Amino acid sequence: MKLEYLVAIVVILFAAQFFYGVANNPDSEFGGADGEAADMIAEMNPDYEPWFGGIGFEPPGGETESLLFALQAAFGAVVIGYTIGYYKGKGEKN
Amino acid sequence: MHIFEGFLPSPWWQIWFVVSIPVIMYGIYQMNKLVSQRREIVPLLAVAGAFIFVMSSLKLPSVTGSSSHPTGTGMAAILFGPAVTSVLSVIVLLYQSLFLAHGGLTTLGANVFSMGIAGPFVAYAFYKMASKAGMNFYLNVFLATAIANWVTYVITSLQLALAFPFEGSVFASFKMFALVFATTQVPLAIMEGALTALIMKYVVQVKSDVLVGLNVLTSSAATKLREAME
Numbered sequence: 001m002k003l004e005y006l007v008a009i010v011v012i013l014f015a016a017q018f019f020y021g022v023a024n025n026p027d028s029e030f031g032g033a034d035g036e037a038a039d040m041i042a043e044m045n046p047d048y049e050p051w052f053g054g055i056g057f058e059p060p061g062g063e064t065e066s067l068l069f070a071l072q073a074a075f076g077a078v079v080i081g082y083t084i085g086y087y088k089g090k091g092e093k094n
Numbered sequence: 095m096h097i098f099e100g101f102l103p104s105p106w107w108q109i110w111f112v113v114s115i116p117v118i119m120y121g122i123y124q125m126n127k128l129v130s131q132r133r134e135i136v137p138l139l140a141v142a143g144a145f146i147f148v149m150s151s152l153k154l155p156s157v158t159g160s161s162s163h164p165t166g167t168g169m170a171a172i173l174f175g176p177a178v179t180s181v182l183s184v185i186v187l188l189y190q191s192l193f194l195a196h197g198g199l200t201t202l203g204a205n206v207f208s209m210g211i212a213g214p215f216v217a218y219a220f221y222k223m224a225s226k227a228g229m230n231f232y233l234n235v236f237l238a239t240a241i242a243n244w245v246t247y248v249i250t251s252l253q254l255a256l257a258f259p260f261e262g263s264v265f266a267s268f269k270m271f272a273l274v275f276a277t278t279q280v281p282l283a284i285m286e287g288a289l290t291a292l293i294m295k296y297v298v299q300v301k302s303d304v305l306v307g308l309n310v311l312t313s314s315a316a317t318k319l320r321e322a323m324e
Contacts, residue, residue, distance in 0.1 A: 001231055001251060003295050010285060010288040011288070014284055015097070017153075018157070021156060021157040021159055024159070026160070028159030030161045032162060033274055034162070036160055037097075037171065038098055040161040040274065047269050052199075053099045068193050069194065070151075072190075079147075083138070083144075
């Protein structure tokens, strides 16, 4: 159980730094760090234009994007839970 | 975080494809071999891939007011090595670039290199060395995973810096990009390392023989870990 406690502490610390971050950056939208990097490229090279784009499906808005991210996470979580459960069940039968 | 579509000019996007493709091919070969010789690892391979899926979908906010996500590649690297991890990463990166407009097809080579090859490779090397040196298994998993995450972002910064030197200096540009990511990634990597260590604990608990078969643990180390749980 010791490891579980340690992980719980890390999770709590992580949550704490998030609230600390919210308090310190009240106007921040917590946008992606990748977007920040893209902005930096634009700043450093004002005439650089992304030379390629538009292949694939672009989520029409934040809500749909959240849905697709949630599906991605749910899919992964189901596989992990199923497999560990499968192993566990098999182990108990033997 | 992935480099956006179209954000790597020629010749950089081609270069990263050239570097990544042989590793991916070798990874596919290795994966096929593993799956055909050791059927029992298939579920674990699924877990490793699923873990990357979950982790890279979690956009977590950080203290500096930006968000980024863990990579989840540390676990796959420890279990199966960097080449197989690169194949799993390609699947996740394709999903994200095709359905979420995150990352891109032209930058796929570069993104696979940073997330699926460089990070996992360093994590794998670290894990093997620390495990030889007798480091505690969970601590080792924690550190290797966090390192995989950090290396990924260091390499991403380097890739961007090479393509976009600041006033002619790659190093100046590297420092700027690395700074953007560093503050977001440090807490994230710690979180990711802790979660991976916890999942590995459950794998040891329910299926330690597979870990022994994959040379992740020696059988004496596995026995010791299981005894410690009782």
